[in-house]
Amino acid sequence: MGTYVLRRLLLLIPTLFGMSLFIFLMLRLLPGDVVDLMTAGQEQATDESKRKLREAFGLADPLPVQYVKWILGLLLRGDPGKSLRSGQPIGEALGQALPVTLELTLLAVLMATTVAIPLGVLSASHRDSGADFGGRVAGLIGLSIPSFWLATLTLLFTSVVFGWVPPVSWVPPTSDPLGNLEQMLLPAAALAVQLMAIEMRMTRTTMLEVLGQDYVRTARAKGANDRLVTYRHALRNALIPVISVIGFQIGTLMGGSAIIEVIFGLNGIGATLIQAIFNRDYPMVQAAALFLATVFVVINTSVDLLYGYLDPRIKHA
């Protein structure tokens, strides 16, 4: 087990390294840089002043030099650099954005899970009943609705019908928990719907599988009541794959919340990333993308490891 964990962790290094290179190069394949954008339509901008600005931004160096400078700064000093467009230290910018995205993601997972798992269990334990069909249809709908569409529609709906939209200025949960919740509930719900559907369907499927197992029949045979069988024997085993799905989805949600953040005017990591791409703000994009990728990889690895721990049947050489 120890070697397995170590091997999984060591494997992270080349993965992250490769990812950094990929992000770095992909970005530079895009035509146009920040100086082109800043001087767009400016007939008086001289090549000389553009060159000076590129030098000041470190864009005049050859690509390998730029890459090594970036990686070394990141590894040795923990410094992802400064935004080319705003000059703001990137650590600071992401530090402001992270709580928003994190809260949005966790809130969405919480909402999805508290609704989806009971529904999935209900659906499975009353297979082919009206409730089951209702749940399955709702799940399919939830799976098919794009979150950005739902977000825009929800906003317009509440604004036209109730004359209300979430407050537009971000309040940290530490200073005003209720105000913060008022602001985050709607975007989190919009983000949660798809995950909810995935979790609900997953729970239902695994529950059905587990309910057909011998040990469940044995439990029933020895006279345990339905509730005990469902929740004590079946659910605990059925949840293992569901938990791993939730884990994987957290990484996806953090990146996927970008569009929700833009629609609701929340200054999260995703919105920052999108803005930075349009601005050709290389270090900002690199830092934000690498951050999201790292979160994704780390969560996946932890879920894998956790999975082994939860399910002793999985053997590790």
Next chain:
Amino acid sequence: MSPDVRSLLRRGLTRRAWLLRAGLLAGSGLLAACAPGAPAAPTQAPAAAPTAAAKPTTAPAAAPTTAPPAATTVPAAKPTTAPAAAPTTAPAAAGKRGGKLTWALEQDPVHLIPYGAVPTANMWGKEFMYDSLIAWDRNLAIQPALATEWSAPDDHTYVFKLRQGAKFHDGSEVTAEDVKWGIEAQANPPPPGIKTQYPAKITTIDAVDKYTVRINMSGPDPSVIGYFAWQRYTPVTPKGIYDKVNVLTQGIGTGPYKLVEFVPNDRVVYTRNPDFWNKDLPYLDEITLKVLPDEQARVAALRSGAIDGGTFTADVAKTMANDRNLTVLKGLYAAHKEIQFVLKDAKNPWSDVRVRQAINHAINRQDIIDKVFGGDASYSSIIPPGYGDWPLPEADLKGNYLKYDVDKAKSLLQAAGFGSGFEMELQSINPPRYITQSAEVVSEHLKAVGIKANVVPLEIGTFAKNNADGSYSGAQLTARGMRGDPNGYVTEFHPKTPIFATWFEGGFLNDELTKILDDALLTPDQAKRKQLYTRAQQILLTELPHIPLVQDMKYQVVRNRLKNMYVSYTDFNTGLREAWVEG
């Protein structure tokens, strides 16, 4: 006669002082454009008088203009005495003091650096905390701001007299030293600033005394006045501001509102400056600018009252026209659309002037206006409509230079040897979608004369790179912006302008045009300048190195409680400086 000139006369200035001032106002290149349909302001005002008519600098310089805002429809805005771009002596405030306002920005200001910032959104973020020496009012007439008077003692010198007692937000007084330092910073802005519009003929700046700044020039350049009204490039800051605050997110100005905080990608918060030099302003206690890039989110926020106003596309603004709580404002703004060519390679069909003329006459501009801009736009000359009376009259454009005439287009193509047509690329920016939609309509028009124009929508970064290095084949459909002086709209066609080498060198050069553009910068006489730029536009609309298309309207929708707001021609939200709220 423009309202500001009338009010100057009413204030009983001497004739000599009036001549000087009128000349200088005209020298701005931007004499008041009255409401559409009203006769345009005269440009035949006398040239800047060679000597300053010394007038006590403490005297307020001009009474407020009383003209209603051009092309705006703020409900219940009291018709008189409102505009407050005019200083100090305005009669008792018409607006209501107090209250807060939230305005949506469709783009992040990114940073608030005072000097060398190009993006318009940067100006949206910082415009309420700064003043320039002089300022455009809502009719684009030049008004005093931190300078109460200005003059041109000779054609190599401009002198600005500063307003005494005007204070920065840190409490220090505005002096000539600060102004001098700021102008020098504009000549060499630290990154991420970049020098783009700085008048090349400025040599040195002298702080003559505490309240007098002299700008020495290597030669005449009447566009300097417009430059110093262009607050985007010329805010006045305390000397050494870069060492005092982090200019990326902070600032020290003299404007009606003081910056509280700027959170990039989120919001800018301003509070009332109680020591503003114009005692009647500002009205509001607080302004919050909220970054809301998604248009439907802005609609939802506006309908529910979470924001008090913002900018919208024409289609979306019209969907809100029936909401009793909202008012739709519209007005021309400096952002005309045009087709650009790179004319360096003689092998390209469009290097032949007849082909460009054919393209020009094949385009049905009214069709673009109807299909893309909801019927609400104007033909645009090289200088866009609404920019004083500098552009060619629309009748001349419609009936002659930009006339839709397919037969003429066909015969021109025939004469150029392209009777059977050719294929080309037409790049467009996307988003915003109306640029690409315009390109698609143009492509349809060109099909009728046998030209197959393939529309290639590009994300702005890619488009900007192609535009900056001329590395595209075919044409680009793009939007232009505000300029401080009419010269700004024609300067790219002069061989000395940096971009000329990239776009035209070796493929397009018109000696008559070059001479006119040179002369126009040596001519302080506004009537003569007008003639020169009229001739320049006539040449350009015949040679057509670039083909101007249309100028659309900018729509801003506000809650009814917001008063005295107007659509600013400059594409900024300048109206908020004098806006107030009720209830």
